């Protein structure tokens with residue numbers, strides 16, 4: 001039985017900002033807020049491989065709650081990884097410490113697609129259980145579910161691991177568009193269903209991570225990536241959860257990322273929110289966009305930049321404060337707490 005998100009989270013600043021409604025103050029959360037920047041995360045992960053930790057509901061719940069307790073952020077992001085649904089359907093892969101996802105049998109031919117069977121909720125009971133547990137613990141604080149977008153997932157599957165230039169991925173996309181589209185169609189089902197499982201278990205919003213979409217030209221994104229992301233986002237269109245669509249280096253793609261079926265478009269630090277709002281128009285809320293490296297700068301410099309971003313965010317019909325990409329593991333977590341407090345203080349509408 002679906003357990004929809006608690007009604008109180010519908011009135012949270014995060015969900016209201018995503019819906020372009022008035023807020024009491026600018027909501028803030030940080031991509032990768034759960035993770036290695038926190039000593040309490042390192043302590044509970046001690047000796048437990050990454051993928052195993054994603055499949056243990058008690059651990060997922062504890063790790064997801066850690067940054068909420070510590071920083072007072074306006075949302076929790078479900079602790080998992082974009083490759084978890086692939087692992088769950090039986091793809092032979094691992095998350096190697098210091099590297100990232102590594103795939104045993106990379107996808108290079110039509111026969112390799114057999115690895116990708118449709119995802120069902122029965123593949124990921126541990127996700128449903130963890131989300132339900134989290135929603136009970138979080139009360140009025142919304143939980144954000146997420147999935148990887150087909151292009152970004154395809155890059156890991158085709159390259160066999162993290163890649164700088166995505167050369168095998170692009171060679172397949174252009175050399176065999178039929179196989180590429182067949183691969184991405186399967187991934188769109190998997191991503192869409194992974195989002196749906198989380199939303200039906202009670203997540204209040206979802207984010208589609210197309211982290212590497214910025215490697216594509218606008219034409220290639222429109223033809224070979226966006227239609228598949230639209231299918232993934234469309235899988236939760238009927239569930240009344242706002243959808244956030246994020247990528248890195250996607251300044252040229254922002255409008256298309258909105259049109260793919262999002263309420264909120266994630267903006268990295270390369271494009272100012274002012275420019276992003278101009279490119280997006282009044283239809284979309286924005287999320288972003290502090291450069292994660294600025295968390296290492298002197299406080300007065302960081303403070304000025306945070307205040308600027310909050311001010312620029314007022315130009316958008318809705319603004320969720322975040323980083324332009326994930327928290328770096330070596331950051332001082334106290335700085336994140338201070339940034340959270342500053343965003344709240346300088347945006348308060350009461």
Ligand code: 1CP
Nearest residue numbers: 031032033034035050077079080081082100162209211326
């Ligand atoms: O042992 C560890 O601590 C491993 C590090 C780690 C963590 C903490 C990985 C491996 N994944 C995660 C969790 C994770 N991954 C979360 C939840 C935590 C949170 O946000 O608070 C999320 C949302 C992700 C999503 C993810 N995984 C993305 C999209 C977001 C992004 O950063 O762009 C991507 C690209 C991945 C792949 C991945 N997983 C892990 C690593 C190191 C990577 C990147 C590898 C690369 O550079 O290609």
